[in-house]
Amino acid sequence: MSKHDKIRELLALAAADALTSAEEQLVAEHVRSCIACANELGAWRPIASELRRLPTPQPSSWLVQATLARAEAKLAEQAEQDWNRRVMIVVVAFAWLLTIASWLVFRVVSVRFGNWLEPQFGHTQFSHTQFSHTQFSQTWIGFAAFTALGWLAGGVAAVMLAIRQRGERRLA
Numbered sequence: 154m155s156k157h158d159k160i161r162e163l164l165a166l167a168a169a170d171a172l173t174s175a176e177e178q179l180v181a182e183h184v185r186s187c188i189a190c191a192n193e194l195g196a197w198r199p200i201a202s203e204l205r206r207l208p209t210p211q212p213s214s215w216l217v218q219a220t221l222a223r224a225e226a227k228l229a230e231q232a233e234q235d236w237n238r239r240v241m242i243v244v245v246a247f248a249w250l251l252t253i254a255s256w257l258v259f260r261v262v263s264v265r266f267g268n269w270l271e272p273q274f275g276h277t278q279f280s281h282t283q284f285s286h287t288q289f290s291q292t293w294i295g296f297a298a299f300t301a302l303g304w305l306a307g308g309v310a311a312v313m314l315a316i317r318q319r320g321e322r323r324l325a
């Protein structure tokens with residue numbers, strides 16, 4: 154490959170100021186002695202300047218923004234998942250607590266109910282004469298209230314979760 158052919162390949166880049174200073178020097182030296190290359194470089198100059206006048210794409214700007222948006226979305230998603238997991242843990246823990254407490258309450262009620270039905274086992278502190286119908290009703294009301302409280306807490310947790318998720322969607 155002759156020096157002329159080598160330089161010709163660099164002319165467009167030279168016009169666009171995209172050469173290293175060593176290459177630029179080679180081109181400058183060659184075009185002083187080669188009319189063909191000087192003409193071609195002259196032809197490239199206006200094209201290169203037109204290209205420079207075009208609005209330069211700014212990949213850094215939109216790429217950074219897109220990356221940030223993606224990262225934020227991922228973080229928000231992760232935060233939501235973490236929050237949902239915490240809510241689920243609380244709800245499950247509460248359900249367990251409720252089950253255990255309900256079982257304890259139910260056992261007490263069963264024992265009293267048994268004593269109330271069968272006075273022959275009632276020669277203890279829970280004899281049918283001491284355990285009145287009012288006391289029995291109060292125990293059941295307490296049990297019902299406790300269960301209702303559990304359902305209410307579960308409902309509140311579900312509503313909080315729904316509100317939270319709607320908020321996340323609005324931000325997104």
Ligand SMILES: [Zn+2]
Binds near residue numbers: 188191
């Ligand atoms: Zn030449």
